[in-house]
Amino acid sequence: MIEQQVQIAQQREGEPVKLPRRRRKLRTGRAGLGVYIFLAAVVLISFFPFYWSLLIGSGDASTVRDPDRSWLPGGNFFANIEAVVINPAVNFWRALMNSIIVSTVVSLSVVFFSTLAGYAFAKFRFRGRGPLLVFVVATIAVPTQLGIVPLFIAMSDLGWVGTLTAVIVPNLVTAFGVFWMTQYIGQVVPDEMIESARIDGASTFQSFRLVVLPVLRPAATMLGLFTFVMSWTDFFWPYIVLNGENPTLPVSLQLLQSNYFIDYSIVLAGALLATIPLLLLFVVTGKQLVAGVMAGAVKG
Structure with a gap:
């Protein structure tokens, strides 16, 4: 209040107004030394x-x-x-090729089917959508070991034991992938964008392919990388169902520890x-x- 009264009096007397200088600390956007030390420690521990x-x-x-x-x-x-x-x-080169085939096919399949399912759960309104999504997410809490016996029996009845098909088919889609894409699509894809595509004459799949899919590249890439790593390092199920035939790389390398x-x-x-x-x-x-x-x- 006093500064405002002084400025008004100076204006009446014809004197130039002198505004008080305020020092503001500008942020340069650089992280502090502690952040670099913390990141360096994380890198060293990870390496x-x-x-x-x-x-x-x-x-x-x-x-x-x-x-x-x-x-x-x-x-x-x-x-x-x-x-x-x-x-x-070990048969390294054959095991390496098997791991590349399994990981690539599983990653592409998980991204494709999870994206389609996530799009349906996030943008479509149908009866039972909520309970069905809850059921899909709840399957994440079920340990994999509980389904090994019935899954092995199913693979044996189909005649897939000892083949890569028995490793690929059960992992074509994952509950985590569906949940991940559902949450991402619900947050980043507005309904107006899809409605605009439909007004322009695009079908449901065309709206998904031309409008929704380009927006999902970050989440799809992350899901694909995560799935590839999980499939590449998977040991338990391939070790059981392959029976030493067409082994993947982790199953093949465990033979290095089979000696006395x-x-x-x-x-x-x-x-x-x-x-x-x-x-x-x-x-x-x-x-x-x-x-x-x-x-x-x-x-x-």
Whole structure:
């Protein structure tokens, strides 16, 4: 109030008005030192298992039991990798191809069917929609081990035991994928966009393909990557249903531990070798994933 009265008096006397200067602390958008320290700690903790696998996998059979081991990688890594690849019991290249086929088919199928189901649950109004969605989500709480016996009996009756079909078909769609896409579509896809496409003469599937699907790229990419990793590392069900025939990579690599004496340098070299395709996948698709998330976050 006093400053306003002074300004009014100065205006009446013809003097220039001098406004008080207020110092404002501008935000530069840079994170603090504590954030960088925290992120560096997270990176080191996440990277340590890979480094430990490289450390042991580049040594020999005595590296694990050596208390005075060096923390620098040894020179036997490629020799251990060769021992894994040429092992006839492991059949590495066949197992690698089987894992690529299973993971790719399952990932594409989960993304496709989960997106369709999520679109129906999020944008369609039909009787029993709520209870059906609750039932689908509730199946996530059921342990996988409870359905192994009836699932194996079904695969045996169909004659699929020992084939990759028995691993692919039960995983063509997941409850998590349906729930994920339902929530994402309900939040980012407005009803007006779909109604506009229908007014222009588009059918239901055309509205989904031309209008909804491009908006779902960030969520679909994340779901596809998550499903690929889960399918690539799955061991329990393929180990049971394949019976040593057409094994996937985790099932094949467990044969390295079937001997009386386990050479952990070879085992960890094989485990690290099986992880390399996943790392390459994230390197290739990481930029696309981030770009998709940023594009989906911009509201026009």
